[in-house]
Amino acid sequence: MLRYNIIKNKNPREIVLLKGRPCAWGKCAFCDYIGDNTEDTAEAEKLNAEVLSRVTGCLGVLEVINSGSCFELPEKTLILIRETVKSKNIKRLFFESHWMYRKMLQKMRSFMGIPITFKIGVETFDNDFREKVLRKNAPFKTPEEVARYFDSPCLMVGIRGQTKEMIDRDMDILKKYFKLGTVNVFTNNSTPVKRDDALVGWFMEKYACLENDPSVEVLYENTDFGVGG
Template identity: 60%
Template sequence: MDRYNKITEKNPREIVLLKAFPCIWGKCSFCDYIDDNSNDEDEMNKLNEEVLKNITGELGVLEVINSGSCFEIPKGSLEIIKNIVAEKNIHTLWFESHWCYKNRLQEMKDFFGKNVKVKFKIGVETFDNEFRNGYLNKCAKFDSYEEVRKYFESPCLMVGIKGQTREMIKRDIEIVENYFERGTVNVFVNNTTDVKRDDELVKWYCDTYRYLDENPNIEVLYNNTDFGVGD
């Protein structure tokens, strides 16, 4: 599995995929990424240390992802990241977190100190409450994008799922385009779960929103590994 990459086009940064403890929720109906989680802290820290050795700091920005939230990354691995950020003069650090950790984000900012901007992505998937929590079983219970914006700089959307509608996608894209600093759109790819891709909806999305490929603030993943990490 690829766990390090350097992104040089949109939003240049280094990105690492680390191993971490199991996702606090782990029940999203569409997700099988949690298979990368572990309970062996020593093994995780050893692997993560090898991955983190690749970081050069040349772009000044580092994104750290794992199959869950940043609060599940072992403390030993976070200490290594903290040291590398200081040594390599990294000024901006991106993490991802589940909604349930929203009141702990400041803890992570405090851990890395005032000289580093710590920013957060969140897997919203959609701002349609019923589809997000009822079908996708996301357990992210907010009523509006304004609530999300209080805590997170960058929502991640998912498009092209059977049961999703064009109207949902239109609204989601409009929100991310107009009200957030950054955003990611994940085009759904079939995996081992029972949630299925809607190819007709994907085609409509690609025809309608191809212009987002040129938007400097929105990254579109047509495959799960488009950031150069994962399997």
């Protein structure tokens, strides 16, 4: 499992993949990457300390991900991230959080003491598809609600049942309401959710220009940030 990398192209930053408690929701229809969670806090703290010791602060920006939300990281790990921010002169963090923790983001910003770019797994702004098919448990109704709390939505494209119109609308919303975003191209996994290859082909052709858009990162594999495995 790769747990540290430097992202050099868009939004240059160091990135670490840490271990946290199991995702408090844990029921998204497409998700099978919660195998990296643990109930063993001591084990997670030890591993996270080793990974964080690799951070150099070379780019002044650090992204911390875990298979869940940053609020599911052990408290000692959060303290260690804060110490690393100070000792390595890090000026900005990227964290991920589920919608259910939206009222806690400000507290985390105060705790870390530096600006945090909060990502959220929106998957799609089509409320029916997100809630009824993907079972995301993020029952917001409008993009404005998301933008009130979060900085950078993660969208998912290429799922069977999704339409071109849904994806076009999602891309428009991403550009209109947010400065940053991530698009994950869905790859088949152990869940019953399936990839629509024709839709992926259409997306890659129509949105090839995103390659040169500094504000949108497109991931074709879960490991495209150089962590995971």
